[in-house]
Each structure stands twice: as structure tokens, then as C-alpha cells.
Amino acid sequence: xxxxxxxxxxxxxxxxxxxxxxxxxxxxxxxxxxxxxxxxxxxxxxxxxxxxxxxxxxxxxxxxxxxxxxxxxxxxxxxxxxxxxxxxxxxxxxxxxxxxxxxxxxxxxxxxxxxxxxxxxxxxxxxxxxxxxxxxxxxxxxxxxxxxxxxxxxxxxxxxx
DNA sequence: CTTTTGATGCCCT
DNA sequence: GGGCATCAAAAGA
Numbered sequence: 346x347x348x349x350x351x352x353x354x355x356x357x358x359x360x361x362x363x364x365x366x367x368x369x370x371x372x373x374x375x376x377x378x379x380x381x382x383x384x385x386x387x388x389x390x391x392x393x394x395x396x397x398x399x400x401x402x403x404x405x406x407x408x409x410x411x412x413x414x415x416x417x418x419x420x421x422x423x424x425x426x427x428x429x430x431x432x433x434x435x436x437x438x439x440x441x442x443x444x445x446x447x448x449x450x451x452x453x454x455x456x457x458x459x460x461x462x463x464x465x466x467x468x469x470x471x472x473x474x475x476x477x478x479x480x481x482x483x484x485x486x487x488x489x490x491x492x493x494x495x496x497x498x499x500x501x502x503x504x505x506x
Numbered sequence: 507c508t509t510t511t512g513a514t515g516c517c518c519t
Numbered sequence: 520g521g522g523c524a525t526c527a528a529a530a531g532a
Contacts, residue, residue, distance in 0.1 A: 389516090442526080480525065
């Protein structure tokens, strides 16, 4: 939105049977979007100060993919202004940072990804690698973190391939 | 470079 | 009342 965007280079998968998932305990008002139709956005507040965004996945009700990092390709100046003039590789290298750079907040919760202000484009990434998840207190070892190998825009480097 | 710690708001039980 | 899918700053090596 606002002409900003980038390539998704890092994600994490969440499944309703995954203890770390917000949907694991069952439907609640907060995670209702994740049980809704796929290709919608689920936004929640993390640690009271940050926003994190997920794409609702259609495979099963309650599944979603957390967007952990972007490689900024458009609206760099806008992002930089919003993020406090950091180097490009720090603009979107993390769930909270990414949402700040894109100005994603609860206002976008539940919106469809197939309509403005969003525009998803399919693209072939480079080599994709998987690894253990990050920042979780439960089931962090499950290797459901995916990202582009060697990208300089990851929140953290992946373990050796 | 590394590790540690505080800030902070909302959801759930 | 407890917990949390985070970040940035500070301090030490």
C-alpha cells in the first residue's frame, strides 16, 4: 500500500494442531480471521508494541503463514521515513519491522489479499531453505521457517544449508 | 562481535 | 493475572 512493497523472503507456517499457533486452543474472537476464508490478512499485536501479519492459508481452517521478512523493492523512501532512516536491509527484516514499514495495523485485519490496497504477485524465488522457527516459546524446533537462501534481508540467517 | 533486559497492550483462563 | 509468533538499546569482551 502507498506504493510500498517487496519480495517475501522469509515466512513461518502455523497449523491449528501446532501448540505455538494462535489457533491451537480453538477459535476465539482474536483469531476468528484465521478460521475464515483463505487469502485474507490476519494482523495481531505482539508484546503490546508491534504488529505482525499473516496470510490465512486455505489448506485447513486455522492455518496461516506469518510473514517474517521482505526484501524491499518499492517505496524505499517511505519505508525509511517510517522506520527511522535505517539501512535498507533493516527496513523489513522482522515481523514487527515489516508491518511498521508497510503501515500495517489492526485496521488491515481481515482484509482480502486479492483486492486493493494489496497486490500479490507470484514470483519464483531463489533457493528456498527451511529451518527451526524463531522467537517462539513453544515448538520452536519445528522446521517450519522458510526463506530465500542467502538473502540479506532475513531477520536472521538460516543455518548452513 | 555477543548477551541481557526493559518497554508495553491486549487476549485468554 | 499471566503470557506473549518483538525490538532496540546498553553493556561487556
